[in-house]
Amino acid sequence: MKSLFRALGLALLCCLVFSANGMETEHKIDLVKVDKSARKMYLIQGNKIVRWYSISLGANPKGHKLREGDKRTPEGRYFLDLINEHSSFYRSIRINYPNETDSKRAEKLGFSPGGQIMIHGQKNGNGPHPSIKRGKDWTDGCIAIDNEEMDEFLSLVKVGTPIDIEW
Template identity: 50%
Template sequence: MRVASIMVMVVLAGSVSAAAADVADRVVVHKERRLLQLFHGGQLIREYAVALGGNPVGHKRQEGDERTPEGLYLLDWRNPGSGYYKSIHVSYPAPEDTKAAVANGVDPGGMIMIHGQPNYFGWLAFLTQRFDWTNGCIAVTNAEMEEIWTMVPNNTPIEIKP
């Protein structure tokens, strides 16, 4: 009986740690490499190819520049009913982004998201993911967005690198 109890505890402990490892505590995007990575406790747990804004080089400065921002942000809320297959909001613009935009007399823009494909066009991902097509967002396939949606809780830090 005692051996069986110990075995059950070992199995349950393994399940809990495996489940915890499937929750990201940090997201990193490498724009130049078109790569989104999920980390847990410093360990890489998943990575995905991404499409970015149509003008991806450089930090987002203003509404309509089609750039994906660079820097440290939070994934602060989600929208299950967006115009794309699910979306998770990047906390751009940060106060320093807004300050820089105001100093230049422009609107910093906003609504930067990680999202899947346009609704009803997920089947086109084999084509759309080959080029940068968003207005500054980070796009993945719908299946990948489903994984990210379940693995990335609200208020997870995201670092977007050049």
């Protein structure tokens, strides 16, 4: 009888482990892809787009970010490296800009590369920004989505996820 309970307990434990594992991979996003020209951000699992968002960008969106204050959103491969639950823009997750290449380029040009480029929600206290749904740009170089979408985004995308940003 004792061995029967052990076997049942082990079987139950295996079921829970495999079940939790399946749930985790069900929502694992492998890549975030941003198409600046289309004002769209795609969440990709495997080779499949599982969700997309309309976005707003920096006020000067075309081209790669070169320096602080240029109001551009960087282009290239980056990683999402930090969640900020106390953001001035609802909630946010940081893009690891500048990387080493960006820093060297800015230094060569004699500029600060800037930083603190985020994917974030709406400015706290201002309510929804109507520009997001109309494709208008208003950030200083960040990528903005509405607050409800930001909650969903952070439930699906984890720190360490790569992000490809292109025009």
